[in-house]
Amino acid sequence: MSLLQEADRNHLINEFQALTEPVKLVMFTQEMECQYCRETRMISEEVAELSDQISVEIYDFVRDQEIAEAYNIDKIPAIAIVRGGQKPKDYGIRFYGIPSGYEFSSLIENIMMVSRGESGLTAETKAWAASLQEPVHLQVFVTPTCPYCPQAVIMAHQLAMESDLITADMVEAIEFPQLSNKYHVHGVPRTVINETTHMEGAAPEPILLSKLQEAVA
Amino acid sequence: MSFDLNLGLGMSNLGGGEDNNYDVVIIGGGPAGTSAAIYTARADLRTLVIDKGLTAGALGITGKISNYPGVPGPVTGAELVEIMRQQAESFGAKFLTDKVVGVDIHGARKMVMAGTGAFYTKVIILATGSMGRTSAVKGEEEFLGRGVSYCATCDGAFFRDQTVAVIGNNDEALEEALFLTKFADKIHLIVPTPELKAREALAAEATDHPKIAVQLGTRLKEIVGNGQVAGVRVHPRGGGEQTLPVTGAFVYLQGGKPITDYLMEQLETQPNGCLVVDHEMQTTVPGVFAVGDLLCTHVKQAVIAAADGVIAAVAADKYIHGRKAVQTDWK
Numbered sequence: 001m002s003l004l005q006e007a008d009r010n011h012l013i014n015e016f017q018a019l020t021e022p023v024k025l026v027m028f029t030q031e032m033e034c035q036y037c038r039e040t041r042m043i044s045e046e047v048a049e050l051s052d053q054i055s056v057e058i059y060d061f062v063r064d065q066e067i068a069e070a071y072n073i074d075k076i077p078a079i080a081i082v083r084g085g086q087k088p089k090d091y092g093i094r095f096y097g098i099p100s101g102y103e104f105s106s107l108i109e110n111i112m113m114v115s116r117g118e119s120g121l122t123a124e125t126k127a128w129a130a131s132l133q134e135p136v137h138l139q140v141f142v143t144p145t146c147p148y149c150p151q152a153v154i155m156a157h158q159l160a161m162e163s164d165l166i167t168a169d170m171v172e173a174i175e176f177p178q179l180s181n182k183y184h185v186h187g188v189p190r191t192v193i194n195e196t197t198h199m200e201g202a203a204p205e206p207i208l209l210s211k212l213q214e215a216v217a
Numbered sequence: 218m219s220f221d222l223n224l225g226l227g228m229s230n231l232g233g234g235e236d237n238n239y240d241v242v243i244i245g246g247g248p249a250g251t252s253a254a255i256y257t258a259r260a261d262l263r264t265l266v267i268d269k270g271l272t273a274g275a276l277g278i279t280g281k282i283s284n285y286p287g288v289p290g291p292v293t294g295a296e297l298v299e300i301m302r303q304q305a306e307s308f309g310a311k312f313l314t315d316k317v318v319g320v321d322i323h324g325a326r327k328m329v330m331a332g333t334g335a336f337y338t339k340v341i342i343l344a345t346g347s348m349g350r351t352s353a354v355k356g357e358e359e360f361l362g363r364g365v366s367y368c369a370t371c372d373g374a375f376f377r378d379q380t381v382a383v384i385g386n387n388d389e390a391l392e393e394a395l396f397l398t399k400f401a402d403k404i405h406l407i408v409p410t411p412e413l414k415a416r417e418a419l420a421a422e423a424t425d426h427p428k429i430a431v432q433l434g435t436r437l438k439e440i441v442g443n444g445q446v447a448g449v450r451v452h453p454r455g456g457g458e459q460t461l462p463v464t465g466a467f468v469y470l471q472g473g474k475p476i477t478d479y480l481m482e483q484l485e486t487q488p489n490g491c492l493v494v495d496h497e498m499q500t501t502v503p504g505v506f507a508v509g510d511l512l513c514t515h516v517k518q519a520v521i522a523a524a525d526g527v528i529a530a531v532a533a534d535k536y537i538h539g540r541k542a543v544q545t546d547w548k
Contacts, residue, residue, distance in 0.1 A: 143372070146368065146371035186445070186465075187361070187363075204483070
Protein backbone atom coordinates (compact mmCIF):
# COMPACT_ATOMS: atom_id res chain seq x y z
CA MET A 1 0.00 0.00 0.00
CA SER A 2 1.44 3.36 -0.97
CA LEU A 3 1.63 6.28 1.44
CA LEU A 4 0.93 8.94 -1.17
CA GLN A 5 -2.66 9.27 -2.26
CA GLU A 6 -3.58 9.54 -5.92
CA ALA A 7 -4.58 13.21 -5.75
CA ASP A 8 -1.35 14.06 -3.93
CA ARG A 9 0.72 12.15 -6.47
CA ASN A 10 -0.93 14.06 -9.29
CA HIS A 11 -0.36 17.35 -7.54
CA LEU A 12 3.33 16.57 -7.02
CA ILE A 13 3.80 15.35 -10.60
CA ASN A 14 2.55 18.75 -11.67
CA GLU A 15 4.79 20.62 -9.19
CA PHE A 16 7.83 18.60 -10.26
CA GLN A 17 7.42 19.79 -13.85
CA ALA A 18 9.40 22.78 -12.61
CA LEU A 19 12.45 20.66 -11.75
CA THR A 20 15.31 21.71 -14.00
CA GLU A 21 18.26 19.69 -12.67
CA PRO A 22 18.42 16.12 -11.32
CA VAL A 23 18.06 15.55 -7.58
CA LYS A 24 19.06 12.41 -5.71
CA LEU A 25 17.55 11.19 -2.44
CA VAL A 26 20.14 9.13 -0.58
CA MET A 27 18.22 7.21 2.05
CA PHE A 28 19.68 5.15 4.90
CA THR A 29 17.79 2.37 6.63
CA GLN A 30 18.81 -1.09 7.88
CA GLU A 31 17.79 -4.72 7.43
CA MET A 32 15.83 -4.80 10.67
CA GLU A 33 14.16 -1.53 9.86
CA CYS A 34 14.07 1.00 12.68
CA GLN A 35 10.99 2.84 13.86
CA TYR A 36 9.69 4.70 10.78
CA CYS A 37 12.62 3.46 8.61
CA ARG A 38 10.15 1.60 6.42
CA GLU A 39 7.86 4.59 6.02
CA THR A 40 10.78 6.92 5.35
CA ARG A 41 12.08 4.55 2.67
CA MET A 42 8.60 4.33 1.14
CA ILE A 43 8.28 8.12 1.08
CA SER A 44 11.67 8.43 -0.66
CA GLU A 45 10.80 5.79 -3.23
CA GLU A 46 7.32 7.07 -3.92
CA VAL A 47 8.45 10.69 -4.31
CA ALA A 48 11.25 9.59 -6.68
CA GLU A 49 8.70 7.81 -8.85
CA LEU A 50 6.97 11.11 -9.60
CA SER A 51 9.66 12.72 -11.75
CA ASP A 52 12.46 11.62 -14.05
CA GLN A 53 14.55 14.32 -12.40
CA ILE A 54 14.42 12.58 -9.01
CA SER A 55 16.33 9.39 -8.26
CA VAL A 56 16.66 7.44 -5.04
CA GLU A 57 19.43 5.32 -3.59
CA ILE A 58 18.67 3.14 -0.58
CA TYR A 59 21.56 2.07 1.66
CA ASP A 60 21.86 -0.12 4.71
CA PHE A 61 23.28 1.82 7.61
CA VAL A 62 25.23 -1.23 8.83
CA ARG A 63 26.18 -3.06 5.64
CA ASP A 64 26.97 0.12 3.70
CA GLN A 65 28.98 1.66 6.50
CA GLU A 66 31.50 3.29 4.18
CA ILE A 67 28.80 5.13 2.28
CA ALA A 68 27.12 6.16 5.53
CA GLU A 69 30.44 7.56 6.72
CA ALA A 70 31.01 9.32 3.42
CA TYR A 71 27.70 11.12 3.94
CA ASN A 72 28.46 11.53 7.64
CA ILE A 73 25.23 9.76 8.59
CA ASP A 74 25.15 8.81 12.27
CA LYS A 75 21.53 7.81 12.82
CA ILE A 76 18.57 6.47 10.89
CA PRO A 77 16.21 6.89 9.21
CA ALA A 78 18.14 9.48 7.25
CA ILE A 79 17.78 11.19 3.89
CA ALA A 80 20.45 13.30 2.23
CA ILE A 81 19.18 15.46 -0.60
CA VAL A 82 21.94 15.95 -3.13
CA ARG A 83 22.30 17.31 -6.63
CA GLY A 84 22.37 14.44 -9.11
CA GLY A 85 23.34 14.20 -12.79
CA GLN A 86 26.78 14.86 -14.26
CA LYS A 87 27.84 17.22 -11.48
CA PRO A 88 26.63 15.62 -8.25
CA LYS A 89 26.99 17.70 -5.12
CA ASP A 90 26.21 17.03 -1.48
CA TYR A 91 25.14 20.32 0.07
CA GLY A 92 24.94 18.91 3.59
CA ILE A 93 21.13 18.82 3.65
CA ARG A 94 19.87 16.05 5.94
CA PHE A 95 16.55 14.76 7.25
CA TYR A 96 16.82 12.54 10.33
CA GLY A 97 13.53 10.88 11.17
CA ILE A 98 10.45 10.60 9.03
CA PRO A 99 9.56 13.70 6.99
CA SER A 100 5.83 13.40 7.63
CA GLY A 101 3.15 15.85 8.64
CA TYR A 102 4.35 19.41 8.11
CA GLU A 103 7.87 18.17 7.35
CA PHE A 104 6.75 16.49 4.15
CA SER A 105 6.41 19.97 2.68
CA SER A 106 10.00 20.70 3.84
CA LEU A 107 11.18 17.63 1.92
CA ILE A 108 9.41 18.75 -1.24
CA GLU A 109 10.65 22.35 -0.88
CA ASN A 110 14.21 21.04 -0.53
CA ILE A 111 13.96 18.91 -3.64
CA MET A 112 12.74 21.96 -5.56
CA MET A 113 15.51 24.14 -4.14
CA VAL A 114 18.33 21.70 -4.88
CA SER A 115 17.06 21.25 -8.42
CA ARG A 116 16.84 25.01 -8.89
CA GLY A 117 20.35 25.44 -7.51
CA GLU A 118 19.36 28.67 -5.79
CA SER A 119 18.77 29.06 -2.07
CA GLY A 120 16.72 32.23 -2.29
CA LEU A 121 18.49 33.79 0.70
CA THR A 122 19.33 37.49 0.77
CA ALA A 123 22.64 38.82 -0.55
CA GLU A 124 23.70 39.67 3.01
CA THR A 125 23.20 36.12 4.26
CA LYS A 126 24.89 34.66 1.19
CA ALA A 127 27.88 36.94 1.73
CA TRP A 128 28.13 35.83 5.37
CA ALA A 129 27.96 32.16 4.36
CA ALA A 130 30.62 32.69 1.69
CA SER A 131 32.94 34.31 4.23
CA LEU A 132 32.85 31.40 6.68
CA GLN A 133 36.15 29.90 7.73
CA GLU A 134 34.90 27.35 10.26
CA PRO A 135 32.24 24.63 9.97
CA VAL A 136 28.70 25.41 11.11
CA HIS A 137 26.30 22.63 12.06
CA LEU A 138 22.61 23.39 12.46
CA GLN A 139 20.25 20.86 14.00
CA VAL A 140 16.60 21.86 13.76
CA PHE A 141 14.43 19.83 16.11
CA VAL A 142 10.84 19.41 14.96
CA THR A 143 7.66 17.45 15.45
CA PRO A 144 5.43 16.46 12.52
CA THR A 145 2.51 18.41 14.01
CA CYS A 146 4.38 21.72 14.25
CA PRO A 147 3.22 24.24 11.63
CA TYR A 148 6.08 26.64 12.47
CA CYS A 149 8.83 24.05 11.98
CA PRO A 150 9.16 23.85 8.18
CA GLN A 151 10.16 27.50 8.06
CA ALA A 152 13.08 26.83 10.40
CA VAL A 153 14.05 23.62 8.60
CA ILE A 154 13.94 25.16 5.14
CA MET A 155 16.00 28.16 6.21
CA ALA A 156 18.65 25.93 7.74
CA HIS A 157 18.78 23.91 4.53
CA GLN A 158 18.96 27.11 2.47
CA LEU A 159 22.03 28.04 4.49
CA ALA A 160 23.57 24.61 3.89
CA MET A 161 23.23 25.21 0.20
CA GLU A 162 25.23 28.41 0.42
CA SER A 163 28.42 27.02 1.94
CA ASP A 164 30.28 23.72 1.97
CA LEU A 165 31.11 24.53 5.59
CA ILE A 166 27.45 24.49 6.64
CA THR A 167 25.52 21.29 7.29
CA ALA A 168 21.88 21.38 8.36
CA ASP A 169 19.81 18.57 9.84
CA MET A 170 16.11 18.26 10.42
CA VAL A 171 15.82 16.08 13.52
CA GLU A 172 12.43 14.64 14.42
CA ALA A 173 12.52 15.16 18.17
CA ILE A 174 10.25 12.31 19.21
CA GLU A 175 12.18 9.67 17.22
CA PHE A 176 15.48 10.71 18.77
CA PRO A 177 14.70 11.21 22.47
CA GLN A 178 18.35 10.89 23.44
CA LEU A 179 19.19 13.92 21.29
CA SER A 180 16.14 15.78 22.54
CA ASN A 181 17.36 15.18 26.08
CA LYS A 182 20.93 16.11 25.26
CA TYR A 183 19.90 19.45 23.73
CA HIS A 184 17.07 20.11 26.22
CA VAL A 185 14.38 20.12 23.57
CA HIS A 186 11.01 20.74 25.21
CA GLY A 187 9.57 22.87 22.44
CA VAL A 188 9.94 23.05 18.68
CA PRO A 189 11.29 24.32 16.43
CA ARG A 190 14.55 24.55 18.35
CA THR A 191 17.71 25.14 16.35
CA VAL A 192 21.01 24.07 17.88
CA ILE A 193 24.02 25.77 16.29
CA ASN A 194 27.44 24.16 16.73
CA GLU A 195 26.38 22.47 19.98
CA THR A 196 26.76 25.72 21.88
CA THR A 197 24.10 28.17 20.72
CA HIS A 198 20.40 27.57 20.37
CA MET A 199 17.36 29.43 19.16
CA GLU A 200 13.67 28.90 19.85
CA GLY A 201 11.04 29.30 17.18
CA ALA A 202 11.07 30.02 13.47
CA ALA A 203 12.98 33.27 13.24
CA PRO A 204 13.08 35.63 10.27
CA GLU A 205 16.27 35.46 8.22
CA PRO A 206 17.96 38.56 9.74
CA ILE A 207 17.46 37.24 13.28
CA LEU A 208 18.83 33.81 12.39
CA LEU A 209 21.77 35.47 10.68
CA SER A 210 22.60 37.50 13.78
CA LYS A 211 22.36 34.32 15.91
CA LEU A 212 24.73 32.55 13.52
CA GLN A 213 27.17 35.45 13.64
CA GLU A 214 27.05 35.25 17.43
CA ALA A 215 27.66 31.47 17.32
CA VAL A 216 30.75 31.64 15.14
CA ALA A 217 32.21 34.80 16.68
CA MET B 218 7.66 6.10 22.59
CA SER B 219 4.56 6.06 20.45
CA PHE B 220 3.46 9.17 18.68
CA ASP B 221 1.00 10.03 15.98
CA LEU B 222 3.32 10.81 13.10
CA ASN B 223 0.55 12.10 10.92
CA LEU B 224 1.23 9.77 8.03
CA GLY B 225 -1.29 11.65 5.96
CA LEU B 226 2.05 13.28 5.07
CA GLY B 227 0.65 16.76 5.31
CA MET B 228 0.01 16.99 1.61
CA SER B 229 -2.50 19.77 2.16
CA ASN B 230 0.39 21.87 3.42
CA LEU B 231 1.89 21.97 -0.03
CA GLY B 232 -0.84 24.09 -1.49
CA GLY B 233 -0.75 25.02 -5.12
CA GLY B 234 -3.84 23.08 -6.08
CA GLU B 235 -6.79 24.86 -7.60
CA ASP B 236 -8.57 24.94 -4.24
CA ASN B 237 -5.71 26.79 -2.62
CA ASN B 238 -5.57 29.70 -5.06
CA TYR B 239 -7.50 32.88 -4.29
CA ASP B 240 -7.70 36.46 -5.47
CA VAL B 241 -7.92 37.74 -1.91
CA VAL B 242 -6.98 36.09 1.36
CA ILE B 243 -8.11 38.00 4.44
CA ILE B 244 -6.45 37.17 7.74
CA GLY B 245 -8.87 37.87 10.55
CA GLY B 246 -12.64 37.57 10.52
CA GLY B 247 -13.75 40.46 12.71
CA PRO B 248 -15.69 43.48 11.40
CA ALA B 249 -12.75 44.76 9.32
CA GLY B 250 -11.91 41.47 7.63
CA THR B 251 -15.50 40.39 7.14
CA SER B 252 -16.58 43.75 5.68
CA ALA B 253 -13.67 43.52 3.26
CA ALA B 254 -14.85 40.03 2.32
CA ILE B 255 -18.38 41.26 1.63
CA TYR B 256 -17.01 43.72 -0.91
CA THR B 257 -14.34 41.55 -2.53
CA ALA B 258 -16.68 38.56 -2.85
CA ARG B 259 -19.40 40.77 -4.30
CA ALA B 260 -16.84 42.05 -6.80
CA ASP B 261 -16.44 38.42 -7.94
CA LEU B 262 -13.01 38.08 -6.41
CA ARG B 263 -12.31 34.60 -5.10
CA THR B 264 -12.13 35.37 -1.39
CA LEU B 265 -10.97 33.37 1.62
CA VAL B 266 -11.16 34.59 5.21
CA ILE B 267 -8.95 32.75 7.71
CA ASP B 268 -9.95 33.29 11.30
CA LYS B 269 -9.26 31.61 14.63
CA GLY B 270 -12.93 31.61 15.61
CA LEU B 271 -15.97 33.78 16.23
CA THR B 272 -14.88 34.65 19.74
CA ALA B 273 -11.20 35.13 18.96
CA GLY B 274 -11.28 38.88 18.44
CA ALA B 275 -12.19 42.01 20.34
CA LEU B 276 -15.70 42.27 18.89
CA GLY B 277 -16.34 38.54 19.29
CA ILE B 278 -15.97 38.75 23.05
CA THR B 279 -17.97 41.98 23.44
CA GLY B 280 -21.15 41.43 25.42
CA LYS B 281 -23.70 44.00 24.31
CA ILE B 282 -23.75 46.25 21.23
CA SER B 283 -26.51 48.75 20.58
CA ASN B 284 -24.77 51.41 18.52
CA TYR B 285 -23.81 49.61 15.32
CA PRO B 286 -25.63 51.52 12.53
CA GLY B 287 -28.53 49.53 11.11
CA VAL B 288 -28.46 46.94 13.89
CA PRO B 289 -30.47 48.37 16.81
CA GLY B 290 -29.53 45.51 19.11
CA PRO B 291 -28.60 44.86 21.71
CA VAL B 292 -26.64 42.03 20.16
CA THR B 293 -23.51 40.29 21.28
CA GLY B 294 -20.32 40.88 19.33
CA ALA B 295 -20.33 37.26 18.20
CA GLU B 296 -23.89 37.65 16.88
CA LEU B 297 -22.94 40.80 14.97
CA VAL B 298 -19.89 39.13 13.43
CA GLU B 299 -22.03 36.12 12.50
CA ILE B 300 -24.52 38.37 10.65
CA MET B 301 -21.64 39.95 8.73
CA ARG B 302 -20.18 36.54 7.88
CA GLN B 303 -23.49 35.29 6.55
CA GLN B 304 -23.64 38.36 4.33
CA ALA B 305 -20.11 37.72 3.05
CA GLU B 306 -20.85 34.03 2.48
CA SER B 307 -23.96 34.94 0.53
CA PHE B 308 -21.66 36.64 -1.99
CA GLY B 309 -19.36 33.62 -2.16
CA ALA B 310 -16.66 34.34 0.42
CA LYS B 311 -15.27 31.27 2.13
CA PHE B 312 -14.45 31.20 5.85
CA LEU B 313 -11.82 28.88 7.30
CA THR B 314 -11.30 28.41 11.03
CA ASP B 315 -7.54 28.19 11.34
CA LYS B 316 -4.47 29.95 12.64
CA VAL B 317 -2.07 31.68 10.27
CA VAL B 318 1.53 30.86 11.12
CA GLY B 319 3.37 32.72 8.39
CA VAL B 320 3.08 34.71 5.18
CA ASP B 321 5.23 35.37 2.15
CA ILE B 322 4.05 38.78 1.03
CA HIS B 323 6.48 39.55 -1.76
CA GLY B 324 5.85 39.01 -5.45
CA ALA B 325 2.64 38.77 -7.43
CA ARG B 326 1.79 35.34 -5.99
CA LYS B 327 1.68 35.69 -2.24
CA MET B 328 1.44 32.82 0.20
CA VAL B 329 -0.43 32.47 3.48
CA MET B 330 0.56 29.47 5.58
CA ALA B 331 -2.08 28.25 7.99
CA GLY B 332 -2.29 25.14 10.11
CA THR B 333 -4.26 23.28 7.46
CA GLY B 334 -2.12 24.29 4.53
CA ALA B 335 -0.72 26.95 2.25
CA PHE B 336 -2.96 29.34 0.35
CA TYR B 337 -1.85 31.40 -2.64
CA THR B 338 -3.31 34.77 -3.45
CA LYS B 339 -2.90 38.01 -5.37
CA VAL B 340 -3.91 40.19 -2.44
CA ILE B 341 -3.62 39.80 1.32
CA ILE B 342 -5.76 41.90 3.66
CA LEU B 343 -4.46 41.85 7.22
CA ALA B 344 -7.20 42.23 9.83
CA THR B 345 -5.87 40.45 12.90
CA GLY B 346 -6.78 43.16 15.38
CA SER B 347 -5.00 44.28 18.49
CA MET B 348 -5.33 41.61 21.13
CA GLY B 349 -1.63 40.83 21.17
CA ARG B 350 0.22 40.91 24.45
CA THR B 351 2.25 43.90 25.53
CA SER B 352 4.43 42.25 28.14
CA ALA B 353 5.43 38.81 29.28
CA VAL B 354 4.72 37.28 32.66
CA LYS B 355 7.73 36.96 34.96
CA GLY B 356 9.64 33.80 34.05
CA GLU B 357 7.98 33.45 30.66
CA GLU B 358 10.96 34.49 28.55
CA GLU B 359 13.45 32.75 30.84
CA PHE B 360 11.75 29.39 30.41
CA LEU B 361 10.76 29.68 26.75
CA GLY B 362 11.61 26.32 25.21
CA ARG B 363 12.23 24.94 28.70
CA GLY B 364 8.60 24.28 29.49
CA VAL B 365 7.01 27.52 28.30
CA SER B 366 5.23 27.02 24.99
CA TYR B 367 2.71 28.78 22.78
CA CYS B 368 1.86 25.71 20.69
CA ALA B 369 0.45 22.58 22.31
CA THR B 370 0.08 20.84 18.97
CA CYS B 371 3.82 21.36 18.40
CA ASP B 372 5.09 20.52 21.86
CA GLY B 373 2.41 18.43 23.58
CA ALA B 374 4.33 15.18 23.00
CA PHE B 375 7.15 16.39 25.24
CA PHE B 376 4.77 16.41 28.22
CA ARG B 377 3.53 12.84 28.19
CA ASP B 378 2.23 11.71 31.63
CA GLN B 379 3.09 15.09 33.16
CA THR B 380 1.11 17.90 34.77
CA VAL B 381 0.94 21.14 32.81
CA ALA B 382 -0.83 24.49 32.95
CA VAL B 383 -2.71 26.22 30.14
CA ILE B 384 -3.21 29.91 30.74
CA GLY B 385 -5.83 31.81 28.78
CA ASN B 386 -9.49 32.33 28.17
CA ASN B 387 -10.41 31.92 24.53
CA ASP B 388 -11.21 29.20 22.01
CA GLU B 389 -7.53 28.66 21.27
CA ALA B 390 -6.60 28.11 24.92
CA LEU B 391 -9.40 25.59 25.42
CA GLU B 392 -8.69 23.76 22.18
CA GLU B 393 -5.03 23.47 23.11
CA ALA B 394 -5.93 22.27 26.62
CA LEU B 395 -8.12 19.57 25.10
CA PHE B 396 -5.32 18.61 22.69
CA LEU B 397 -2.95 18.24 25.63
CA THR B 398 -5.25 15.64 27.23
CA LYS B 399 -3.81 13.19 24.66
CA PHE B 400 -0.44 13.43 26.40
CA ALA B 401 -0.54 15.08 29.81
CA ASP B 402 -1.85 13.48 32.98
CA LYS B 403 -3.43 16.64 34.31
CA ILE B 404 -4.01 20.12 32.94
CA HIS B 405 -4.62 23.18 35.10
CA LEU B 406 -6.62 25.61 32.96
CA ILE B 407 -5.85 29.01 34.48
CA VAL B 408 -8.56 31.48 33.47
CA PRO B 409 -8.00 35.14 34.46
CA THR B 410 -11.70 36.07 34.27
CA PRO B 411 -14.58 34.77 36.44
CA GLU B 412 -16.11 32.94 33.49
CA LEU B 413 -15.00 31.21 30.30
CA LYS B 414 -15.30 33.31 27.13
CA ALA B 415 -15.15 30.50 24.62
CA ARG B 416 -17.73 28.74 22.48
CA GLU B 417 -20.35 27.08 24.67
CA ALA B 418 -19.71 23.55 23.42
CA LEU B 419 -15.95 23.97 23.77
CA ALA B 420 -16.29 25.39 27.27
CA ALA B 421 -18.51 22.46 28.28
CA GLU B 422 -16.08 19.92 26.83
CA ALA B 423 -13.13 21.45 28.68
CA THR B 424 -15.03 21.84 31.94
CA ASP B 425 -16.26 18.24 31.86
CA HIS B 426 -12.95 16.66 30.89
CA PRO B 427 -11.58 14.54 33.74
CA LYS B 428 -7.97 15.62 33.05
CA ILE B 429 -8.72 19.36 33.03
CA ALA B 430 -9.04 21.36 36.24
CA VAL B 431 -10.55 24.75 35.40
CA GLN B 432 -9.50 27.54 37.76
CA LEU B 433 -11.67 30.59 37.08
CA GLY B 434 -10.78 34.11 38.17
CA THR B 435 -7.14 33.16 38.61
CA ARG B 436 -4.25 35.32 37.44
CA LEU B 437 -0.85 34.01 36.44
CA LYS B 438 1.78 35.86 38.46
CA GLU B 439 4.99 34.02 37.60
CA ILE B 440 6.39 30.93 35.95
CA VAL B 441 8.96 29.42 38.27
CA GLY B 442 11.64 26.78 37.95
CA ASN B 443 15.31 26.05 37.98
CA GLY B 444 16.54 25.75 34.41
CA GLN B 445 13.20 24.13 33.59
CA VAL B 446 9.62 25.01 34.44
CA ALA B 447 8.70 23.60 37.83
CA GLY B 448 5.52 25.49 38.62
CA VAL B 449 3.23 28.44 38.07
CA ARG B 450 2.53 30.97 40.79
CA VAL B 451 -1.12 31.98 40.56
CA HIS B 452 -3.46 34.26 42.44
CA PRO B 453 -7.10 33.20 42.61
CA ARG B 454 -9.53 36.10 43.05
CA GLY B 455 -10.30 36.50 46.75
CA GLY B 456 -7.72 33.90 47.75
CA GLY B 457 -4.05 33.70 48.52
CA GLU B 458 -1.26 33.08 46.07
CA GLN B 459 -0.25 29.49 45.47
CA THR B 460 2.27 27.65 43.33
CA LEU B 461 0.98 24.78 41.24
CA PRO B 462 3.66 22.21 40.41
CA VAL B 463 3.75 21.81 36.60
CA THR B 464 6.46 21.01 34.06
CA GLY B 465 4.84 22.88 31.19
CA ALA B 466 3.14 26.27 30.88
CA PHE B 467 1.19 26.87 27.67
CA VAL B 468 0.42 30.58 27.45
CA TYR B 469 -2.51 31.98 25.42
CA LEU B 470 -3.09 35.29 27.18
CA GLN B 471 -4.23 38.38 25.29
CA GLY B 472 -3.57 42.09 25.49
CA GLY B 473 -4.02 45.28 23.51
CA LYS B 474 -1.15 45.26 21.01
CA PRO B 475 -1.54 44.79 17.23
CA ILE B 476 -1.10 41.13 16.31
CA THR B 477 1.66 41.03 13.72
CA ASP B 478 3.91 38.17 14.85
CA TYR B 479 3.01 35.99 11.84
CA LEU B 480 4.38 38.74 9.54
CA MET B 481 7.92 38.02 10.78
CA GLU B 482 8.91 41.70 10.51
CA GLN B 483 8.27 41.80 6.77
CA LEU B 484 6.23 45.02 7.05
CA GLU B 485 7.01 48.45 8.37
CA THR B 486 5.47 49.20 11.75
CA GLN B 487 5.30 52.22 14.01
CA PRO B 488 7.08 52.10 17.39
CA ASN B 489 3.79 51.08 19.02
CA GLY B 490 3.53 48.06 16.73
CA CYS B 491 0.81 49.44 14.44
CA LEU B 492 1.18 48.88 10.72
CA VAL B 493 1.83 51.75 8.34
CA VAL B 494 -0.66 52.16 5.47
CA ASP B 495 -1.57 54.74 2.83
CA HIS B 496 -5.00 56.32 2.29
CA GLU B 497 -6.20 53.14 0.58
CA MET B 498 -5.06 50.94 3.49
CA GLN B 499 -2.19 49.56 1.44
CA THR B 500 1.00 48.78 3.33
CA THR B 501 4.47 49.45 2.00
CA VAL B 502 4.21 46.19 0.03
CA PRO B 503 1.94 46.37 -3.06
CA GLY B 504 -1.08 44.09 -2.78
CA VAL B 505 -0.87 43.84 1.00
CA PHE B 506 -3.46 45.84 2.92
CA ALA B 507 -4.00 46.33 6.65
CA VAL B 508 -7.24 47.33 8.33
CA GLY B 509 -9.04 47.73 11.64
CA ASP B 510 -7.24 47.69 14.95
CA LEU B 511 -3.89 46.87 13.32
CA LEU B 512 -3.81 50.62 12.61
CA CYS B 513 -3.44 53.36 15.15
CA THR B 514 -5.06 56.12 13.22
CA HIS B 515 -8.67 55.81 14.22
CA VAL B 516 -11.32 55.33 16.89
CA LYS B 517 -11.47 51.69 17.96
CA GLN B 518 -15.05 50.98 16.99
CA ALA B 519 -16.45 48.11 14.92
CA VAL B 520 -18.02 50.46 12.40
CA ILE B 521 -14.68 52.17 11.76
CA ALA B 522 -12.95 48.82 11.33
CA ALA B 523 -15.68 47.79 8.91
CA ALA B 524 -15.14 50.98 6.91
CA ASP B 525 -11.39 50.27 6.77
CA GLY B 526 -12.20 46.85 5.38
CA VAL B 527 -14.35 48.34 2.64
CA ILE B 528 -11.67 50.86 1.63
CA ALA B 529 -9.11 48.05 1.40
CA ALA B 530 -11.50 45.81 -0.55
CA VAL B 531 -12.19 48.46 -3.15
CA ALA B 532 -8.47 49.21 -3.47
CA ALA B 533 -7.73 45.48 -3.72
CA ASP B 534 -10.14 45.18 -6.63
CA LYS B 535 -8.40 48.12 -8.29
CA TYR B 536 -4.98 46.53 -7.64
CA ILE B 537 -5.98 43.16 -9.08
CA HIS B 538 -7.52 44.61 -12.21
CA GLY B 539 -4.80 47.17 -12.73
CA ARG B 540 -7.23 50.06 -12.67
CA LYS B 541 -6.02 53.53 -11.91
CA ALA B 542 -9.19 54.71 -10.23
CA VAL B 543 -11.68 53.12 -7.88
CA GLN B 544 -14.78 51.75 -9.59
CA THR B 545 -17.94 52.91 -7.86
CA ASP B 546 -20.64 50.47 -6.87
CA TRP B 547 -23.52 52.85 -7.47
CA LYS B 548 -24.91 54.51 -10.58
